[in-house]
Amino acid sequence: MSFDREQIAGLIRKLASADRLLAQTYIDGTVFVDDDNRTAIDSLKKAGIMRTADVSDEYRLTGDVKRLIDRLLLRNQRYQQAIDLGKMILTVEEDIEDYRRALERNDQDEARYHLEQIDDTLYEAIESLETSLSVMFAAITSQFGFVSSLNSKIRQNRRALAYAQRLVQELNQVDLNDCYDWLSWAAIPPELSRKIIRFIDQYKSIVERLTSIVARMKTLLFTLRLQEQTANRTRAMAQFLRQHPEWEPLDWSIETAAPELLRRGSGLNLFPGIDTANPVLQADLVEIVQELRRQTKPLAPPPRDNASAPLDTQMPEHIEYHRDLYESHIENLFASALERQGRSTSALQYWQGEGLEIKAELWLDMVFAQYCCLPQRMRSVVALEMQGENLSDFNGNQVIHEISLRQV
Amino acid sequence: MFKQVAEALLSGHFICPTAYPDAYDYLSQPANADKIDAFLKPLDRTLMSLDGEVYYAAYTVVDDSNRGPIREAFAEIRAQLRPVVEWMDMVMTALGQDMPIRARDEIRMTQLLNAIEHEPSLTEQLNRLTQLTLFKTSKTAISEQLSWVLQKLEQSGYLVKPNPQASLYLATGKIDYLHRIIAFLNDAEALELDKHAANAEDVEQQELFL
Numbered sequence: 042m043s044f045d046r047e048q049i050a051g052l053i054r055k056l057a058s059a060d061r062l063l064a065q066t067y068i069d070g071t072v073f074v075d076d077d078n079r080t081a082i083d084s085l086k087k088a089g090i091m092r093t094a095d096v097s098d099e100y101r102l103t104g105d106v107k108r109l110i111d112r113l114l115l116r117n118q119r120y121q122q123a124i125d126l127g128k129m130i131l132t133v134e135e136d137i138e139d140y141r142r143a144l145e146r147n148d149q150d151e152a153r154y155h156l157e158q159i160d161d162t163l164y165e166a167i168e169s170l171e172t173s174l175s176v177m178f179a180a181i182t183s184q185f186g187f188v189s190s191l192n193s194k195i196r197q198n199r200r201a202l203a204y205a206q207r208l209v210q211e212l213n214q215v216d217l218n219d220c221y222d223w224l225s226w227a228a229i230p231p232e233l234s235r236k237i238i239r240f241i242d243q244y245k246s247i248v249e250r251l252t253s254i255v256a257r258m259k260t261l262l263f264t265l266r267l268q269e270q271t272a273n274r275t276r277a278m279a280q281f282l283r284q285h286p287e288w289e290p291l292d293w294s295i296e297t298a299a300p301e302l303l304r305r306g307s308g309l310n311l312f313p314g315i316d317t318a319n320p321v322l323q324a325d326l327v328e329i330v331q332e333l334r335r336q337t338k339p340l341a342p343p344p345r346d347n348a349s350a351p352l353d354t355q356m357p358e359h360i361e362y363h364r365d366l367y368e369s370h371i372e373n374l375f376a377s378a379l380e381r382q383g384r385s386t387s388a389l390q391y392w393q394g395e396g397l398e399i400k401a402e403l404w405l406d407m408v409f410a411q412y413c414c415l416p417q418r419m420r421s422v423v424a425l426e427m428q429g430e431n432l433s434d435f436n437g438n439q440v441i442h443e444i445s446l447r448q449v
Numbered sequence: 450m451f452k453q454v455a456e457a458l459l460s461g462h463f464i465c466p467t468a469y470p471d472a473y474d475y476l477s478q479p480a481n482a483d484k485i486d487a488f489l490k491p492l493d494r495t496l497m498s499l500d501g502e503v504y505y506a507a508y509t510v511v512d513d514s515n516r517g518p519i520r521e522a523f524a525e526i527r528a529q530l531r532p533v534v535e536w537m538d539m540v541m542t543a544l545g546q547d548m549p550i551r552a553r554d555e556i557r558m559t560q561l562l563n564a565i566e567h568e569p570s571l572t573e574q575l576n577r578l579t580q581l582t583l584f585k586t587s588k589t590a591i592s593e594q595l596s597w598v599l600q601k602l603e604q605s606g607y608l609v610k611p612n613p614q615a616s617l618y619l620a621t622g623k624i625d626y627l628h629r630i631i632a633f634l635n636d637a638e639a640l641e642l643d644k645h646a647a648n649a650e651d652v653e654q655q656e657l658f659l
Contacts, residue, residue: 270643271549278635308522
């Protein structure tokens with residue numbers, strides 16, 4: 042079965058000369074014959090490129106051409122292919138045997154023919170598996186985008202999953218040890234061993250990817266089923282709400298152990314402040330202030346949750362200065378010391394005479410502290426003498442029992 | 450992006466690909482999600498995810514300090530449950546789809562309007578919808594009613610409008626959260642919605658045979 046080069050070139054020219062007509066027929070499915078295209082259609086029909094459809098003046102592409110275009114365009118592909126790997130293995134084995142015999146007879150033409158047969162068989166098997174895989178992969182990725190309803194997607198997924206599982210079974214028919222046996226031929230030519238090794242590698246890769254596709258299909262089917270359940274539940278909820286207009290869900294959030302799903306808060310109101318003392322922010326702050334000044338319609342400040350309070354319209358009253366009582370007593374003590382002109386004035390006697398309520402020790406402390414606070418010129422006028430007992434453990438320190446004041 | 454994500458979560462927003470695409474992309478990186486979760490931990494919160502499609506902040510403990518905000522958030526969902534479920538049912542019927550409305554779904558006002566205008570039962574359903582608190586309006590024209598409903602859903606965070614001039618809306622992750630709430634209520638209050646759904650299918654099939 043050999044064709045001459047001109048014959049093949051003629052066929053390709055025929056396809057090319059009717060490119061638009063064929064494209065239109067492929068897209069529309071059929072074409073009607075008229076005076077303009079009659080000659081071209083007749084010629085294409087004779088070449089086996091077109092065939093009559095159900096109606097006499099209607100034409101379609103022949104199955105071979107349609108399949109060729111489908112395949113080349115990767116369009117409308119079907120992942121379900123009739124792959125019979127058992128038969129393929131037998132064919133390859135037979136071809137290898139024929140190839141070996143031809144080589145032994147040194148019949149190079151026949152050997153080349155058998156080698157091409159082996160190559161075609163292996164290539165086609167791998168190609169159809171690859172096509173199945175890539176279309177199944179695309180279907181999963183698009184979530185069976187070629188059908189729109191959820192129901193159809195679930196059906197398609199189920200069907201694809203069943204096919205993929207059958208394909209796994211089919212692939213299990215190939216025993217790689219048998220394939221390695223094809224190589225156990227002492228004088229095996231490298232061109233054949235290369236083809237066999239490539240086939241084994243591709244086969245292994247396909248098995249691996251198919252396993253992953255099956256797993257992904259199972260996950261997707263589960264997801265689609267969940268979506269179906271969600272949709273049905275939404276519908277049923279709407280129906281339930283219509284049937285029970287009085288129904289309201291219970292406040293599950295007040296339960297002691299509120300379910301995790303409901304542990305959502307209403308959200309914080311975030312009002313960030315500006316650190317006006319931060320020199321880094323000052324340039325931006327000035328810019329904001331100037332921008333606000335330029336506004337013809339100033340933005341209203343955001344409403345605050347402050348409660349209103351009535352305005353206090355009363356005139357402010359004069360509040361008397363409250364002097365510190367003991368400060369006044371100490372001043373009086375100092376004044377009486379000045380009045381007594383050199384005679385000593387006892388702080389304890391004053392404390393007793395005035396009937397002060399604080400303890401004597403505290404009074405003496407306050408007198409001493411106030412004396413220390415006097416300006417130097419005052420201290421030089423009034424001398425302070427302290428009487429007390431020396432502490433045993435500390436040199437120079439005393440427990441004060443009395444303070445006497447005297448004008449110098 | 451950390452600051453924007455943290456602020457959005459603390460403000461009680463749902464982070465999904467439609468409402469906060471950049472924040473969603475940020476949280477989709479496990480390292481970033483861990484960082485945000487670590488930030489939320491001392492605030493007694495954690496980063497919750499619904500199948501990696503929606504993120505929100507949830508309290509890790511429930512006590513007197515946070516019972517109020519939790520109650521407030523659930524009260525909002527309770528109040529919106531009836532109108533939003535009715536709306537979803539109407540959209541599914543109008544578009545003839547058996548898929549639930551989920552985050553990322555497109556809602557085209559013109560397509561919806563076209564379907565409602567030609568179907569009296571849907572017009573009636575829309576009318577009923579505008580009597581419910583969330584969608585309450587005195588508008589009578591179908592297009593105005595529908596536009597009002599979609600605006601309200603946008604304001605409530607169930608939809609976003611990517612282009613203010615166009616009539617295309619996108620569903621947000623809050624819709625997915627609502628589906629979870631429905632599933633929760635179905636179990637917690639023994640509503641037997643799944644049984645209802647199965648019965649409804651049976652009735653539908655019986656009607657087809659009659």
